[in-house]
Every structure is written in C-alpha cells, then in structure tokens.
Amino acid sequence: xxxxxxxxxxxxxxxxxxxxxxxxxxxxxxxxxxxxxxxxxxxxxxxxxxxxxxxxxxxxxxxxxxxxxxxxxxxxxxxxxxxxxxxxxxxxxxxxxxxxxxxxxxxxxxxxxxxxxxxxxxxxxxxxxxxxxxxxxxxxxxxxxxxxxxxxxxxxxxxxxxxxxxxxxxxxxxxxxxxxxxxxxxxxxxxxxxxxxxxxxxxxxxxxxxxxxxxxxxxxxxxxxxxxxxxxxxxxxxxxxxxxxxxxxxxxxxxxxxxxxxxxxx
Amino acid sequence: xxxxxxxxxxxxxxxxxxxxxxxxxxxxxxxxxxxxxxxxxxxxxxxxxxxxxxxxxxxxxxxxxxxxxxxxxxxxxxxxxxxxxxxxxxxxxxxxxxxxxxxxxxxxxxxxxxxxxxxxxxxxxxxxxxxxxxxxxxxxxxxxxxxxxxxxxxxxxxxxxxxxxxxxxxxxxxxxxxxxxxxxxxxxxxxxxxxxxxxxxxxxxxxxxxxxxxxxxxxxxxxxxxxxxxxxxxxxxxxxxxxxxxxxxxxxxxxxxxxxxxxxxxxxxxxxxxxxxxxxxxxxxxxxxxxxxxxxxxxxxxxxxxxxxxxxxxxxxxx
Ligand SMILES: Cc1cc2nc3c(=O)[nH]c(=O)nc-3n(C[C@H](O)[C@H](O)[C@H](O)COP(=O)(O)OP(=O)(O)OC[C@H]3O[C@@H](n4cnc5c(N)ncnc54)[C@H](O)[C@@H]3O)c2cc1C
Ligand SMILES: Nc1ncnc2c1ncn2[C@@H]1O[C@H](COP(=O)(O)O)[C@@H](O)[C@H]1O
Numbered sequence: 001x002x003x004x005x006x007x008x009x010x011x012x013x014x015x016x017x018x019x020x021x022x023x024x025x026x027x028x029x030x031x032x033x034x035x036x037x038x039x040x041x042x043x044x045x046x047x048x049x050x051x052x053x054x055x056x057x058x059x060x061x062x063x064x065x066x067x068x069x070x071x072x073x074x075x076x077x078x079x080x081x082x083x084x085x086x087x088x089x090x091x092x093x094x095x096x097x098x099x100x101x102x103x104x105x106x107x108x109x110x111x112x113x114x115x116x117x118x119x120x121x122x123x124x125x126x127x128x129x130x131x132x133x134x135x136x137x138x139x140x141x142x143x144x145x146x147x148x149x150x151x152x153x154x155x156x157x158x159x160x161x162x163x164x165x166x167x168x169x170x171x172x173x174x175x176x177x178x179x180x181x182x183x184x185x186x187x188x189x190x191x192x193x194x195x196x197x198x199x200x201x202x203x204x205x206x207x208x209x210x211x212x213x214x215x216x217x218x219x220x221x222x223x224x225x226x227x228x229x230x231x232x233x234x235x236x237x238x239x240x241x242x243x244x245x246x247x248x249x250x251x252x253x254x255x256x257x258x259x260x261x262x263x264x265x266x
Numbered sequence: 267x268x269x270x271x272x273x274x275x276x277x278x279x280x281x282x283x284x285x286x287x288x289x290x291x292x293x294x295x296x297x298x299x300x301x302x303x304x305x306x307x308x309x310x311x312x313x314x315x316x317x318x319x320x321x322x323x324x325x326x327x328x329x330x331x332x333x334x335x336x337x338x339x340x341x342x343x344x345x346x347x348x349x350x351x352x353x354x355x356x357x358x359x360x361x362x363x364x365x366x367x368x369x370x371x372x373x374x375x376x377x378x379x380x381x382x383x384x385x386x387x388x389x390x391x392x393x394x395x396x397x398x399x400x401x402x403x404x405x406x407x408x409x410x411x412x413x414x415x416x417x418x419x420x421x422x423x424x425x426x427x428x429x430x431x432x433x434x435x436x437x438x439x440x441x442x443x444x445x446x447x448x449x450x451x452x453x454x455x456x457x458x459x460x461x462x463x464x465x466x467x468x469x470x471x472x473x474x475x476x477x478x479x480x481x482x483x484x485x486x487x488x489x490x491x492x493x494x495x496x497x498x499x500x501x502x503x504x505x506x507x508x509x510x511x512x513x514x515x516x517x518x519x520x521x522x523x524x525x526x527x528x529x530x531x532x533x534x535x536x537x538x539x540x541x542x543x544x545x546x547x548x549x550x551x552x553x554x555x556x557x558x559x560x561x562x563x564x565x566x567x568x569x570x571x572x573x574x575x576x577x578x579x580x581x582x583x584x585x
Pocket of ligand 1: 128474475477498499500501513514516532536540550552556569571
C-alpha cells in the first residue's frame with residue numbers, strides 16, 4: 001500500500017454528526033436522529049490537523065478523507081478540505097441507516113482501499129455521537145494493519161510511526177511500521193481554523209461519492225439488518241433531584257463545612 | 267449453559283477494579299465464569315480473580331513489548347474456533363479492552379455492544395446504555411448467535427468477592443503476523459500522590475470557572491484537606507491546565523465517590539455522565555442556571571475565588 005518513496009499519504013476518517021450543541025434525539029427506529037444538517041465531528045479535527053502536519057513535515061504527499069454519512073452530507077468533509085485536505089471519498093447510501101460500528105468499519109475499510117498509497121490512517125479515539133471507540137480498530141483488522149490507539153503525540157520517521165500512547169499510568173512510547181492505523185486524542189495537536197482562502201479552495205476539491213454497491217459490499221452486511229443488535233427498550237433515567245441551593249452572602253462556606261461534618265468526611 | 271469469559275486487566279500485580287466488577291457481574295450471567303489474563307506474573311493475580319468468581323484463569327503469559335489488543339483477540343478467537351471459548355465475553359471499556367473488542371469483533375464478524383452500564387441475564391444478556399448524558403437509558407441485545415461481546419464502562423457494578431479460587435491454565439497466542447507489529451519501546455509513569463481519582467472517597471473537581479491554571483492549586487489543596495483526589499472538566503484538560511488523567515466524564519474517568527465537589531463546572535451532559543453516580547454532590551457556580559446546580563445536594567451560587575479560599579481556611583483551622 002506504500003506510495004512513492006518520500007511521499008507521506010495519510011487517510012483521515014471523518015465522521016459527520018448532528019451538531020452536539022443541540023440536544024440529541026432518537027428517531028422512530030430508535031437510531032440517533034441524523035436528519036438535521038451534519039457537521040464535522042470535533043474529535044476528527046485533530047486527525048485532520050495531525051495529518052496535515054505530518055505531510056508537511058515529510059515534504060510531499062497528501063491528506064485524503066473518508067466518511068460514511070446519510071443523505072449525501074458533505075458539509076463536514078468540506079470543512080476538512082478547507083483545512084487543507086486534498087480529496088475525499090463519501091459513502092452515502094440509504095441501506096446504511098442503522099449501521100453499527102462493525103458495519104461502519106466494513107464500509108470505511110472498503111472506502112480506504114479506493115485511495116491508493118495510504119501510508120497512515122488516522123481516526124479519533126471515539127466519536128462524539130456514537131463513542132463506541134471500536135470502529136477504527138475494526139477497520140485496522142479488516143485491512144490487516146497494525147494499530148496504535150490513544151495517541152497524544154505522533155511523529156513519522158521514514159517508514160515508522162512513533163506514538164505516545166495514553167495509558168492509565170501515564171503514556172507508552174510505541175513504534176509501528178507503516179502502513180498502520182493510529183487513533184488520536186484531543187491532546188495530539190491544536191486544529192487550525194479553515195481560512196477564507198481554504199474555504200474557497202475546498203469547493204473545487206475532488207469529492208468522490210459512492211454507494212455500498214460501488215464498494216462491492218453485500219448490503220445485508222451493513223445497515224440496521226447487518227447490525228446484529230437491536231434496541232429492546234428506551235426509558236428516561238431516574239433524575240437526580242436538586243437539593244438545597246444557597247446564594248453566597250459570604251457565609252456559604254459554613255454551609256459546606258456543616259455538610260461535610262454531616263457526611264463525616266472531616 | 268453459558269460460559270462467560272472476563273478480560274482481566276492488571277498493572278503492577280494488581281487486578282483493575284473494573285475487571286473485578288465484571289467478574290462479579292459475570293456470575294449472574296452464566297454458570298461458568300473464567301478470566302483471560304496476560305503479563306509476566308499471572309499466578310500472583312489468580313487469587314484475586316478466583317476470589318471474585320473465576321474458576322479458571324486462561325493465562326497468555328508475558329506479551330513482551332507488544333500491545334495486548336491483537337494477541338489477546340487472536341488467542342480468544344482461536345479458543346472460540348476450537349470450541350473451548352466463551353459464549354459471552356465481557357471486556358472493560360478501557361484502553362486495551364476496546365482494542366481487544368474491536369480486533370475480535372472484526373475477526374469473528376460479530377458485533378460489540380459498547381458503553382454498557384447494566385447487564386441483565388438472558389439469552390443473550392440484555393445490556394443497558396446511558397445516552398444523552400445519562401438522561402435516557404437504552405436497552406439493547408444481540409440478534410445473532412454467540413459469542414456475544416460486551417464492553418462495559420467502569421463503576422457499572424460493585425465488585426464483591428465470592429470466595430472461590432482459580433486454576434491457572436495456559437492459553438497460547440497464535441501467529442499474529444503484520445497486525446501485531448506495534449512495539450512498546452518505553453513506558454512512562456506519571457507520579458501522582460494521594461488516592462486514585464476513580465477510587466477516592468472524595469473527589470474535588472475544577473472547571474473553566476476557576477479562571478486560570480494557577481487557581482487549580484485551590485482544588486488540589488481542598489482535595490488534600492479532604493484526603494480526596496483532584497479532578498477536572500474536559501475544558502481545563504484541553505486547555506492544558508491539568509493532565510488528561512484528571513478528566514471526569516464521558517471521555518474521562520467515571521467516579522462514584524461519597525462526595526463530589528464541582529467548582530466552576532457548568533455540568534455539561536458529558537461531564538455529568540461521569541459523576542452523576544456520586545453519593546453526595548456539592549456544586550459551586552456563580553450562575554444560578556448552571557445545570558450542575560440541578561443535581562447538587564448542596565448548591566452554592568457564588569464565586570469560587572471567594573468560597574474556596576474561605577472553605578480552605580475553615581478546614582485548615584479545624585485540622
Ligand atoms: C464528545 C464529547 C465528549 C466530552 N467529554 C467530556 C468529559 O469527559 N468530561 C467533561 O468534563 N467534559 C466533556 N466534554 C465537554 C463538555 O461538553 C463541556 O464543554 C465541558 O465539560 C465544560 O467544562 P466546564 O464546565 O469547566 O466549562 P464551562 O462549560 O465553560 O463552565 C464554566 C462554569 O463556571 C462558572 N463560573 C465562571 N466563573 C465562575 C466563578 N468565578 N465562580 C464560580 N463559577 C464560575 C460558569 O457559570 C460556568 O457554569 C465533552 C464534549 C464532547 C462533545
Ligand atoms: N461514519 C463514519 N465516517 C467516518 N469516520 C468514522 C465514522 N464512524 C466512525 N468513524 C471514525 O472512527 C472514530 C471512532 O468512532 P466510534 O467508533 O463511533 O467511537 C471516529 O471518531 C471517526 O474517526
């Protein structure tokens with residue numbers, strides 16, 4: 001899969017999601033309602049930025065994007081193209097509704113295969129709306145690639161990627177030969193804002209929209225039918241009630257001390 | 267009847283509390299409960315695993331410098347193919363647990379139910395998931411055939427010993443090839459004094475309302491006075507005030523202390539999902555409308571720069 005020597009080609013998985021600022025809701029099939037306009041998942045901005053910086057450091061190569069989204073949504077991809085990515089593959093197809101992480105991974109893996117010469121695939125450790133955190137590793141397994149998750153720092157040295165991987169205790173330094181898949185945390189880089197010039201340029205960049213059939217995937221493997229899991233019940237969680245609310249008049253700390261006394265934590 | 271395997275993660279010869287929580291739950295889900303462990307010295311953790319319900323510990327041995335995900339998934343997949351594997355696999359929603367679940371899922375072409383916060387016995391067991399910041403509970407289960415893989419969030423169940431003991435049996439790792447090429451060349455342990463964030467009886471967390479990084483010292487001081495652990499909202503982790511290990515919430519730690527104090531934290535759903543299970547909550551926020559005040563047992567509408575120093579002084583005066 002390695003492209004021309006010296007070139008650094010990075011593919012970034014970019015999820016397009018409902019704006020997390022708006023309260024989420026479930027549709028009639030108990031899937032997350034994705035009918036509103038979708039935007040780039042913030043979590044994937046880090047992957048896009050990291051990819052741009054790695055290609056820049058290598059001196060040549062390009063950043064490509066893959067996304068699976070309903071309704072031919074491209075707004076989030078355009079944001080990433082405006083940041084500096086060169087091209088995108090979007091998989092959009094009605095049969096994909098209700099796909100689970102494994103179905104999504106099958107689709108993303110097939111889309112990544114359409115991009116030649118990928119040295120490195122980046123994704124986020126978890127998406128903002130689904131947060132299964134398994135999709136990228138599933139993609140790696142399907143493509144037969146090694147993976148390093150939870151990167152807080154990435155460097156590429158020739159045909160090796162060096163990653164600082166977050167752990168419970170601190171971090172591990174991990175090296176991995178390319179091609180490989182790496183998932184990034186929010187600590188990995190500070191994403192740039194697209195410039196006006198970038199936004200204008202993005203409009204003309206290639207965006208290849210494909211269907212499940214184009215990818216040669218059996219429709220029964222993806223979407224709600226392929227998911228192999230079903231929702232059996234949806235209920236409102238028991239709400240935690242508010243207790244006493246006190247406006248501080250300079251003595252609120254005494255209320256806290258009394259509360260601590262009552263709990264016997266002091 | 268169902269055979270349940272639990273992924274047993276450990277560090278420094280100590281089983282993670284998450285793995286013990288899963289073993290405890292596993293006893294309700296099947297009649298055979300076994301653990302899968304790896305590391306240089308599995309014998310030393312077998313006692314704890316047995317005491318929490320594992321009759322056998324399948325020991326992969328020392329994985330050397332490789333990351334666990336690929337090797338552990340390959341070993342479990344091989345056992346399943348040989349007919350000696352589990353019907354149900356419980357893994358923690360942890361760094362390595364997710365790697366194992368993802369690898370295994372794609373290998374076996376079986377789905378995973380992730381972010382599980384509850385499990386009810388059944389064929390297959392029904393999982394509950396807290397969505398929209400814990401406001402809604404969704405129950406879900408598998409429609410296909412075993413094995414069923416569940417990735418469970420920490421603190422979903424209480425760990426309780428059953429008083430059993432386990433036999434250690436080696437489980438070999440098949441040839442993994444190119445997928446296992448990642449190599450750990452060095453491990454960095456960041457020192458932290460005081461109790462662990464996810465084990466402390468008292469957690470004191472600060473948020474963007476502290477104004478600037480230097481003010482986090484008040485959080486640390488208060489935590490110390492209460493023999494607790496300092497925590498944080500993601501806003502100040504992303505801003506670089508404190509390390510990621512301090513983060514409480516959906517993408518950070520889940521905590522259930524006796525007392526949680528939130529200072530200058532608004533109470534975004536992604537924060538609350540990580541601390542809502544606390545027995546008691548005190549919140550200090552200058553905005554009466556802040557969502558955190560709606561779940562606090564004691565809510566103070568006030569300025570952290572006034573209330574925290576006064577509180578710290580009062581506690582110092584008593585000690
Ligand atoms: C996918 C995803 C995952 C996320 N995961 C997490 C997570 O794991 N954990 C997490 O915490 N967040 C998480 N977030 C972020 C979350 O949505 C919020 O942005 C974040 O929790 C806000 O942090 P904050 O409360 O410190 O800041 P803000 O929301 O800015 O709140 C600051 C609060 O301080 C109060 N304040 C200001 N000045 C004072 C003062 N002088 N005295 C008293 N009060 C004052 C304000 O009234 C306000 O309520 C996630 C978001 C997404 C999209
Ligand atoms: N539909 C999708 N399109 C593109 N990338 C995706 C999609 N779903 C998941 N990913 C990638 O996988 C990461 C983890 O997603 P998740 O498994 O949902 O937590 C995301 O942050 C993306 O980088």
